Amino acid sequence: MEHIPFNSRYTYHKSPFGAVQCGTEITFRIVLPRSCECTSAFLLIREDGREFRTVEMFWQSMQGENEEWWQCAFTPEKAGLYFYKFIFTSFGETKEITKASSSFATVSGGGELFQQTVYEENFETPENAFGGVIYQIFPDRFCFSGEKKKNVPPGRILRSDWGNEPVWEPDENGDIDRYDFFQGDFKGIVSKLDYLKSLGVTLIYLNPVFEAYSNHRYDTADYEKTDPLLGTEEDFAFLCKEAKKRDIGVILDGVFSHTGAHSRYFNKYGEYPEKGAYNSKSSPYYEWFKFSRWPDKYDSWWGIDILPEVDEENESYIEYISKILVKWLSLGAGGWRLDVADELPDKFLDALRKTVKDYDKSALIIGEVWEDASNKTAYSKRRRYLLGRQLDSVMNYPFADAVITYAVTGRAEGFIDKIMTVCENYPKKTVDCLMNHIGTHDTVRILTRIATKDKYESSHKNRFKGYLNEEEKNAAFPILKLAATVQFTLPGIPSIYYGDEAGLDGGVDPYNRKCYPYGHENKELTEYYRLLGKIRRENPVFKDGVFEGFSDRDGCVAYLRKNSLQTVAVAANRNPFTVEYILPQGDYACLTGQKVNKNKVTLEPDTAAILLLRK
DSSP: OOSOSOBTTSTTTEESOSOEETTOOEEEEEEEEGGGOEEEEEEEEEETTSOOEEEEEEEEEEETTTEEEEEEEEOOOSOEEEEEEEEEEETTEEEEEEEEETTEEESSTTOBOEEEEEEOTTOOOOGGGTTOOEEEEOGGGTOOOOOOOOSOOTTOEEOOSTTSOOOOOOOTTSOOOOOEEOOOOHHHHHHTHHHHHHTTOOEEEEOOOEEESSSSOOSEEEEEEEOTTTOOHHHHHHHHHHHHHTTOEEEEEEOOSBOOTTSTTTOTTOOSSSOOTTTOTTSTTGGGBOEEETTTEEOBGGGOTTSBBBOTTOHHHHHHHHHHHHHHHHTTOOEEEETTGGGSOHHHHHHHHHHHHHHOTTOEEEEOOOSOTTSOEETTEEOOTTSSSSOSEEBOHHHHHHHHHHHHHOOOTTHHHHHHHHHHHSOHHHHTTOEEESOOTTSOOHHHHHHHTTOOOOOSSSOOOOOOOHHHHHHHHHHHHHHHHHHHHSSSEEEEETTGGGTOOOOSTTTTSOOOOTTOOOHHHHHHHHHHHHHHHHOTHHHHOEEEEEEEETTEEEEEEEOSSOEEEEEEEOSSSOEEEEOSSSOEEESSSOOEETTEEEEOTTEEEEEEEOO
């Protein structure tokens, strides 16, 4: 067949588009050539892990002389993942319509099944987050207030040389047991709130702030206390209060799959007066941890013995974390980003959502999931993060991969499919609050990735530093602006990793966690980020507009964002030459300064434009 019998992304083939809430009637329609003389057709659909159900399709109508439509309806009554295909009879032979690639169909056997996501009827996500901008802060490295630290735990290396190279000194076993602190704190963040507001920031995502042994603080020592180098509980509450005055929320990092060996709960090194699980089987925390031979043989996160794993299904642990969640929400936090959410069991995530939403329905819950979160299998179990009882949304690594691949290589092909896969598989309410990053504390800085074309070598002992000279930076800046333009205009919420907007470079951890470069910012780049934030703030299409891709080839990417109020076009040129790009019919005004004549925009090399369709 030369035509496409079924494309799940076309509403005349499947309506409504994408994920639906349970109880929604879905119309399926296949288009067959008259020449195949079809005598019967069926939809075969099954809930994940169950047998297929057969739904008869009916001949609907002829389309011209060459095509005919067969149609049926199906109403899923339960939330979950459904998978489907079609069969039809042609000249007495049964043929299949399955997914060959992307969402396009084939009539030969052996293709994939189509996916249909069905979420809970009452699933809601915080609309106050839609259309905003997230700013991720690694607290130790963003801003030091200058206030002398009190109650400094022993063994910490306090730095007074802001901006110099972070320490990375593995011992003879390759382990890290010494951490340096540049003393960034809550009061320092407060002093920069007006700056963040000028960028259009509406949400601050803080890497862990609880008492911990390390500078990254993913080895929680006490969930009930802020780290003394960051400030007091009152300082945190003041930060949230001052941020709220500027319409900025604060999201905390919840590290609940493990604690630190130095923690009050495990207390391996006897630093706390209370008996921890390592010290006594009668400890109230003993049952939280997974010992194979107490006290020295225990499960730890990725085999790192300073990060003992927690039994997240333990009732006592769930009850304790529920109290922790409420405590910090009551002090002003506006939500949680869940570290390694795919390692948290359903029972824990269900309880967490109930606790958070019972306290504040507008609190945002974002999970760290690196793959397609709609169909991920973890620990031999299909996960249900986005079906309505767990996460609101996730860190959007599939979008990050699409943007970074395009920016680094200039290869446009496949870009739109990557975006559409997420838009199709995730609930729209989840899509609108996706955390769209292009760099985090876990990845090489985006400026360095662009400059090196993602080609670098690194080992545990010999970390890739990723520092760039001025020539390398200047060559990468235009491409970073292009990448940021795309990032800021895709569905979801763009997330700036602190310092990216100032031109900060850096390689593998800890060199991607350098101090914010005060006095050495690339002001032109920062101003461009301000412009992107202003464009998002002034155009409501970025809150909930649908995505319509219309080109991803020959180094160029172009798409529309549309809602009932506006249509915005985005066009990007990653070629080393100027391109005159023709947009869908209409008269456009350019918001990013490029030359435009009705629906023709001139794109210089490595630039991107945002254009508003005039009414």
